[in-house]
Amino acid sequence: MDLALQERLHLALSAQRRAFEAERMPSEAVRRDRLQRLLAMTREHGEAIATAIAQDFGHRARPESQLADLFTVEAGARHALRHLRRWMKPRRVPTPLHFLPARNLLMRQPLGVVGIVSPWNYPYYLAMEPAVAALAAGNRVLIKPSELTPATSDLMARLVAQYFKPEEMQVITGGADVGQAFCALPFDHLFFTGSTAVGRLVAQAAAKNLTPVTLELGGKSPVVVDRSADLDLTASRLAFGKLFNAGQTCVAPDYLLVPHELVEPLSQKILAAMRRQYPRIAGNADYSCIAAPRHLARLQGLLDDAQARGARVLRSHDEVLDPAQDRRLVPTLLLDVTAEMSVMQQEIFGPLLPVLPYDRIEDALAHINRGDRPLALYWFGSDRAAREQVMRETHAGGVTINDCLWHFGQQDQPIGGVGASGMGAYHGEWGFRTCSKEKPLFIQSRWAGTALFQPPYGARFERLLGLLKKIV
Numbered sequence: 001m002d003l004a005l006q007e008r009l010h011l012a013l014s015a016q017r018r019a020f021e022a023e024r025m026p027s028e029a030v031r032r033d034r035l036q037r038l039l040a041m042t043r044e045h046g047e048a049i050a051t052a053i054a055q056d057f058g059h060r061a062r063p064e065s066q067l068a069d070l071f072t073v074e075a076g077a078r079h080a081l082r083h084l085r086r087w088m089k090p091r092r093v094p095t096p097l098h099f100l101p102a103r104n105l106l107m108r109q110p111l112g113v114v115g116i117v118s119p120w121n122y123p124y125y126l127a128m129e130p131a132v133a134a135l136a137a138g139n140r141v142l143i144k145p146s147e148l149t150p151a152t153s154d155l156m157a158r159l160v161a162q163y164f165k166p167e168e169m170q171v172i173t174g175g176a177d178v179g180q181a182f183c184a185l186p187f188d189h190l191f192f193t194g195s196t197a198v199g200r201l202v203a204q205a206a207a208k209n210l211t212p213v214t215l216e217l218g219g220k221s222p223v224v225v226d227r228s229a230d231l232d233l234t235a236s237r238l239a240f241g242k243l244f245n246a247g248q249t250c251v252a253p254d255y256l257l258v259p260h261e262l263v264e265p266l267s268q269k270i271l272a273a274m275r276r277q278y279p280r281i282a283g284n285a286d287y288s289c290i291a292a293p294r295h296l297a298r299l300q301g302l303l304d305d306a307q308a309r310g311a312r313v314l315r316s317h318d319e320v321l322d323p324a325q326d327r328r329l330v331p332t333l334l335l336d337v338t339a340e341m342s343v344m345q346q347e348i349f350g351p352l353l354p355v356l357p358y359d360r361i362e363d364a365l366a367h368i369n370r371g372d373r374p375l376a377l378y379w380f381g382s383d384r385a386a387r388e389q390v391m392r393e394t395h396a397g398g399v400t401i402n403d404c405l406w407h408f409g410q411q412d413q414p415i416g417g418v419g420a421s422g423m424g425a426y427h428g429e430w431g432f433r434t435c436s437k438e439k440p441l442f443i444q445s446r447w448a449g450t451a452l453f454q455p456p457y458g459a460r461f462e463r464l465l466g467l468l469k470k471i472v
Contacts, residue, residue, distance in 0.1 A: 005174065006181060012170055013185050016113045016140035016239055019167035020405050025109065026138040032081060033166060034135045038128065039077040041163045046070045049124050051323060053400065055180050056123070056149040057336035058289035064245050069124040071078030072409065079411040079428055080136040087136065087432045096293055101445040103108070108436040110138030115211075116180060117202065120291055121349075122145035128374045130191040130214070133431025141169040141187075142180040180205070187383045189210050189435060193250070195217075195347070196372075196420050203366040203416045214434055215224045217417050218347045219374040220254040223404075224364055224390055225266065226381025233402070234380040235269035238353075239277055240402020241378070243331055247351040248295075251376035251398070251408055254348050255337075257364040262356040267285060267333050267355055274316040274331045281317050281325055281328050289327040290350060295329050299350040302343045303332060306354075311343075337437060361386060365393050373397075373419035377403050397421050 021029075042049075047289065050065040080087075091106045114134040118127035127143050134141045139353060143160070145153035150173075164170070183190065183202045186209040192202045193216040197373035206213045219355035225234060242253050258266055280289050290296040301324075308312050312335040331351040337344055343354055358364040368377070379387055387401065397417040400407040408415060416425030426434050444450075452464055 005178060007179070009172065009181055009185060009272045009382060012142055012166065013113060013187075015167045016142065016170070020110070020112050020140050024065070028085060031138055034164070035077050035081050035084070037163045038132065038135065039074060039081075040085045041159050042070055042073050042077070042124075042128070042172070043045070045155075045159055049152065052151040052371070053123060053149065054154045055151040056120070057291050059285075060245075061286050061288045064288060065124075068245065069122050071130065072125050073128045075332050076132045076408070076411060076427070077218060080132055083429065084136055087429055090378065093440075097471065098449065099442075100449075102442045102448060103445075105441040105442055105443065106138070107438050107439045108433070111435055111437055112139060114139045114141050115182065115185060115187040115190045116150050116191070117139065117183060117192045117194070118143065118145050119175055120148035121250070123149040123152040123389065124156065126193045126216075127171075130426060130431065133426050134189075134435045135169070137432050139169065139434035139435050142182075142185075142187075143169070144179050145171060145172045145173065147173070147175045147179070147352055148251040184208065186447055189214070190427070192216070195371070195389055199422065205396045207255065213415065215422040216250065216415070217375065217418075217420065217422040218349070218388040219372050220344075220347055220391060221376040221378070221396070222368050223250055223256045223378040223380070224361075224368075225256060225258045226361075226379065226383055226386050228260070228381040228383040228386065229262075230263065230380075230382070231266050231269050235273045237380075237403045238270055238274075239273035239331075241289070242353050243274060243278065243351055244405065246290060246329065248291060248349055249405065251405055252349070253353065253376075253404055254374070255344070255354040255356060257356050257367065263335065263355055263357050270333060270353070270364060270387075271314060271331075276320055278316075278331075281319050282321055283325055287328055291327075293296065294329065295350070296323055296392070298328060299329055299348070299352060302346065302348065302350075303334075304354060305342045306334050306337060308426045309338065309341050310336060311338075311341060311354075321470055361389065364385075365390065368394050373417075375417045376405075376407070377423035395419065 049417050050062050055059040071382050083453045093104045093106055095102055095104045116127060116130045127145050131141050145156055152325045153173045160169055160171045183205040190206050190211050192199055192215045196217045199215045203213055268440050278284055281287055314333040316331040329351050334354040337354045373395040375397040377394055377399050379390050380400050398407045411428040412423035414430035416422055
């Protein structure tokens with residue numbers, strides 16, 4: 001990276017740092033104004049944003065951009081505006097009996113400058129949703145969007161410059177070298193969404209500055225289908241969850257665990273549901289392209305490797321597509337897969353869906369728990385005891401029961417990974433808290449019993465300490 005660009009990064013951070021130092025605790029009115037401008041930017045330029053995303057992907061289904069990139073940001077901003085006053089208010093917390101009549105308060109204070117490194121799969125949402133949290137909490141924001149979506153990244157840079165002063169929020173575009181230097185800046189908090197491998201490097205870079213991080217990574221998110229599941233309902237919802245954005249979703253179902261006797265009937269119902277939702281693949285405006293040629297080549301490599309190692313390949317459609325003309329990939333189920341296949345070792349991030357049989361639920365749980373903890377887990381069925389067993393005996397960043405993806409849209413629930421799928425959480429108040437320092441305030445009374453613990457120590461101290469041990 002050239003020195004001019006490096007200097008630009010440090011100048012941008014320094015300008016925001018100075019602005020924060022001049023206004024360490026922005027008022028509610030200031031924060032509302034910033035959130036309203038972000039909301040207006042999203043509403044007024046939604047069509048241009050959707051068009052830019054489609055340009056970057058080759059084709060991106062417009063309803064998917066409207067729902068996943070635009071509506072979600074609007075919903076997050078509106079939610080923050082509704083609850084901002086309560087979130088900002090210092091909270092009274094209990095005070096132990098022996099400290100009364102003193103009081104305990106928690107004061108939520110902005111951290112300073114928040115950095116956001118956003119990915120290519122939902123390029124607007126995954127940049128602006130963390131920004132909503134940061135602005136609501138009173139912070140300044142620097143964003144480094146993905147270089148793999150240049151049209152969207154450039155548009156975001158122009159729009160943010162139009163609606164915000166650079167010392168409030170700024171977008172810095174550039175390649176991987178810019179991203180690497182960006183992560184090494186001494187932010188007060190850093191959000192990163194992307195792969196686990198890159199997430200480890202981001203965490204290492206941030207650690208040099210003791211910068212706390214929120215990492216939303218990925219992994220192989222499993223689906224457990226119980227014997228009590230409604231197969232028609234399950235198939236329809238799995239087809240939607242897997243093929244939304246052509247599977248390029250960090251919480252997309254990665255593989256299915258299905259009772260042995262239900263593998264064939266459920267597989268056929270899933271294929272039928274895929275054909276019903278997408279009557280054709282080539283040129284279908286509702287079905288998104290794979291975002292880049294190298295991603296398509298990677299997915300084709302996973303498919304070829306599985307087939308060469310003996311997997312049974314079930315394609316939803318008989319169409320043959322020219323990857324040079326159309327980067328859509330025909331949805332494919334993979335049966336008879338084995339652990340050594342690449343498709344079972346890597347996060348798929350596309351419309352390939354392995355189906356694994358199990359006989360006992362304990363076998364399915366053992367398979368899940370042998371791997372890294374996933375970002376999402378899905379369970380289908382009506383047997384409450386079986387559901388509770390799966391919930392107790394697995395870990396995941398989040399769960400949707402009897403559907404896919406939708407836990408991600410809940411503003412009153414935290415979103416975040418666990419273990420290799422990430423750390424930290426945001427959305428709604430959880431994001432506000434992530435971007436705030438919850439500073440404890442102990443407010444002592446004039447008439448404080450703690451004076452009894454001042455020296456000189458002696459018998460009185462021993463009696464009081466003995467009394468405290470009995471009542472605490």
